[in-house]
Amino acid sequence: MGNCTDAVDLDKRVVRVVRTIIEVSGRTSFKPFPKSRAGRQEIPLPSWLVPILREHIEKYPPNSDGLIFTNEAGTPLRRTSFRGRIWKPSLVRAELLGEIVFDDDWFEGRWVDNDGRKHVQRFDTYRQVVSHVARFGAEGITFHDLRHSYATWLVDDGVPINMAQRVLGHENASTTLQLYTRRTVDHERILKALDGDDGDPA
Template sequence: MAKRANGEGSITRRKDGTYHGRVYVTTTSGTRKRVSVYGKTREEVRAKVTELQAAEAKGVPQPDTNMTLENYLVYWLARVIKVNRRPKTYQGYESVVRVHLVPGLGKKKIRTLRAAEVRTWLAGVTAECQCCKHGWDAERATPECCAAGECCGRRLSRRMVQSIHAVLRNALQNAVREELIVRNVAQLVQVPTPAYDTGKGLSVADARLLLKEAREDRLYALYVLALAMGMRRGELLGLRWESVNLERGSLIVERSLQRVDGRLTLVRPKTRSSVRTVPLPPLVVKALEEHQERQKQERAALAEDAWTETGLVFTSRVGTALEPDNLRRSWHPLRKRLGLDDLRFHDLRHSCVTLLLDLGVPPHIVQQIAGHSDHSVTMQVYAHASLDEMRKALDKLGDRLS
């Protein structure tokens, strides 16, 4: 038998009946290394050897690491995400890694992780009852469901499963860029797309009624900005007086108030388009002027050292950043008085976008006012055509056809 050339590879049968293939490849560290592959049949091992040889011929190096997914994720969070992404993003990624990815796949080697393993694990995560998993019912004084033998079936939402998959996919894509693995197996796995709740949009009459009901509230100007400008809650709570020009009638949205690591922190908005300068209609200017005067009176009523100067437009009664809970104490009674108990605060932003579109404002203008990254978001997620508007449109078509 002719001698095999270097790099041709070899396949032998092991004592347990399985097959062992060996082939020399170039690694990501630049060295030549003999790697092994295994399979139940000679054909299976030959296919793996051929795949390695094809990659070698194309100049694609093989990963030179035995790093587990857990070790890699710890490195990725510390060296990539924490350095390059916003604190809130890091906080969310770290939670997904700690709660889901490490317990589920952490012991797997990143270079041998397979799409089938990821798919099977995600299917298990999707079907698993969280109450059973965490023993929530067992902690109750009187068990009601899982600990009593009747599983409540409290499963993760599609949105959460999608987030878990997205974090794993992003982590492995970085490993591909760093030549630790050849391909991103998470990209080969599909997860169900969540159905997003687009919320409710107020009619003009309901919006007027809400502002009338909120007129005596110390946060009246905040509701005016939410409805008339479509600003997000974090943008409202992070708005500073230095970003407001009442004489020119404009304001700059450039900060958002978020809770990061247990502290309220002013951060840059998530996307570049969220940073924007918008004109103020007279209704908003008047509300902000009244609010500014009210804030001065609140400060004057306190002892000299009792007020904390933050420069924020909307604050607590002592000048500190407004806690989201404090906003709820104003918002929940307000919506209850209006009989709109299921109305979310974010629906005020929805309402602004919808009402602007109903007025015939071009989508690209609405996009700039709301700070959307793309006008498709404006049209698909936030715009809710009312029955009256749809009826008018269909009546027009009916008139043409009749």
């Protein structure tokens, strides 16, 4: 979460990776560049995200370093705080981690822990059940999972590998192909290719 205002161009709809935040023994600091020259990429922003970022910046002005996303004290978000207070609760609300069942008088949380055990518990409020499932539920989706999905979607939508490579910040296109893409199965396209354009075996 090391994005500063000098690295975000909302008019051009890009985010430039020019620094990262490292955390050692609970203390955070800026690192000037990512781990390689290829890591200094520009990432395109979808059009729907631009007004959301503008509203966020207007509502929560960046700190003195220009950092866009901070904690209540205006300092960088620590990994553990972001994961526990923002990321995992968001997964629960999006129905990507556990399950919440509503009733007139209670909220029932259902989740699986890291050991694979299933749990069911009722709570008085929605906030309570979200917090509990987020805290005790399994890991859920990670940022690495998002990178994998993003790369796969780019390739499936016909984006050339070399372009996906630049956006992902890989030194070699082979990394993009081998580690970050798993083509989704499209049986209709495969069957058409096997049968030929006219539907008869080629």
